[in-house]
Amino acid sequence: xxxxxxxxxxxxxxxxxxxxxxxxxxxxxxxxxxxxxxxxxxxxxxxxxxxxxxxxxxxxxxxxxxxxxxxxxxxxxxxxxxxxxxxxxxxxxxxxxxxxxxxxxxxxxxxxxxxxxxxxxxxxxxxxxxxxxxxxxxxxxxxxxxxxxxxxxxxxxxxxxxxxxxxxxxxxxx
Amino acid sequence: xxxxxxxxxxxxxxxxxxxxxxxxxxxxxxxxxxxxxxxxxxxxxxxxxxxxxxxxxxxxxxxxxxxxxxxxxxxxxxxxxxxxxxxxxxxxxxxxxxxxxxxxxxxxxxxxxxxxxxxxxxxxxxxxxxxxxxxxxxxxxxxxxxxxxxxxxxxxxxxxxxxxxxxxxxxxxxxxxxxxxxxxxxxxxxxxxxxxxxxxxxxxx
Numbered sequence: 001x002x003x004x005x006x007x008x009x010x011x012x013x014x015x016x017x018x019x020x021x022x023x024x025x026x027x028x029x030x031x032x033x034x035x036x037x038x039x040x041x042x043x044x045x046x047x048x049x050x051x052x053x054x055x056x057x058x059x060x061x062x063x064x065x066x067x068x069x070x071x072x073x074x075x076x077x078x079x080x081x082x083x084x085x086x087x088x089x090x091x092x093x094x095x096x097x098x099x100x101x102x103x104x105x106x107x108x109x110x111x112x113x114x115x116x117x118x119x120x121x122x123x124x125x126x127x128x129x130x131x132x133x134x135x136x137x138x139x140x141x142x143x144x145x146x147x148x149x150x151x152x153x154x155x156x157x158x159x160x161x162x163x164x165x166x167x168x169x170x171x172x173x174x
Numbered sequence: 175x176x177x178x179x180x181x182x183x184x185x186x187x188x189x190x191x192x193x194x195x196x197x198x199x200x201x202x203x204x205x206x207x208x209x210x211x212x213x214x215x216x217x218x219x220x221x222x223x224x225x226x227x228x229x230x231x232x233x234x235x236x237x238x239x240x241x242x243x244x245x246x247x248x249x250x251x252x253x254x255x256x257x258x259x260x261x262x263x264x265x266x267x268x269x270x271x272x273x274x275x276x277x278x279x280x281x282x283x284x285x286x287x288x289x290x291x292x293x294x295x296x297x298x299x300x301x302x303x304x305x306x307x308x309x310x311x312x313x314x315x316x317x318x319x320x321x322x323x324x325x326x327x328x329x330x331x332x333x334x335x336x337x338x339x340x341x342x343x344x345x346x347x348x349x350x351x352x353x354x355x356x357x358x359x360x361x362x363x364x365x366x367x368x369x370x371x372x373x374x375x376x377x378x379x
Contacts, residue, residue: 075276078277081367083363125374
């Protein structure tokens with residue numbers, strides 16, 4: 001008996017509902033890193049979902065589905081920022097995204113750290129923000145280089161600049 | 175936050191959302207996909223209904239003029255479908271490509287929008303002026319019923335039609351002007367972003 005891969009068959013595409021269940025949080029975090037205003041962010045999330053819904057049938061498994069979704073989400077978010085034609089507002093982190101924690105003090109500290117991280121990320125120039133968000137999302141460097149279509153050494157340089165800027169922004173926020 | 179460790183920051187970044195947040199996302203996604211499906215169905219059903227009506231009109235009134243008008247309308251529907259399909263394909267390609275490619279294509283699109291809006295901003299007022307001149311000339315030439323005789327309208331209806339047309343044209347012009355102004359700002363923003371990406375790429379090489 002031959003497997004699908006051996007016989008050259010492609011694995012069936014996941015349904016849109018499965019994609020949302022598996023990658024909805026990734027989409028929400030990417031939207032959050034580009035838009036601070038909760039109402040506008042909801043609009044951006046809807047636009048990303050629509051783009052994913054339309055693009056899903058074209059997914060050819062050249063990369064992982066997560067990479068495909070992240071690329072669409074980032075590109076949609078960047079074009080959204082360009083259309084807004086203003087600097088993204090820095091608003092309070094929406095409390096709904098925080099997970100419950102049995103230790104309230106610990107929860108407060110994590111929420112505060114996360115808010116600081118999010119606000120610092122939003123202040124990065126877009127090319128650097130894009131790299132940092134992908135690193136924070138846990139993509140490996142080869143995936144990021146492929147997603148951005150840049151050489152690994154160029155990615156390393158961009159990332160080191162992004163890290164330096166992020167560090168300085170986080171230190172200033174302390 | 176005192177230390178700078180990307181792995182730790184990554185863990186902080188990726189913490190699981192609340193179940194309520196996941197449920198909210200699921201609802202939003204469901205609503206988006208339902209609306210998109212409905213729009214697709216509405217497009218298809220609309221085109222089918224219009225085509226059937228057009229064919230019915232042709233069968234009931236098989237005049238050469240009817241055939242020409244119906245053929246033109248059907249071709250227009252086909253063209254609109256094909257154009258929308260191509261636009262969707264381009265949009266998907268743009269979004270699933272690299273950011274710089276997406277920015278380049280968005281810039282092209284914003285430029286095309288500006289060109290179209292500029293043309294509309296010129297042509298709509300010109301059309302109104304030409305139309306008003308025709309009415310004026312018709313009245314001056316003791317033939318106040320040029321439109322009436324052509325369109326079988328009373329003088330009162332000619333006046334109402336003129337007012338409605340001028341109002342529609344004014345609203346259209348305001349809409350075009352707003353899009354034109356907004357597209358300038360959008361184009362500036364896109365070009366600025368593309369330059370930022372190019373600078374970043376050049377500095378990284």
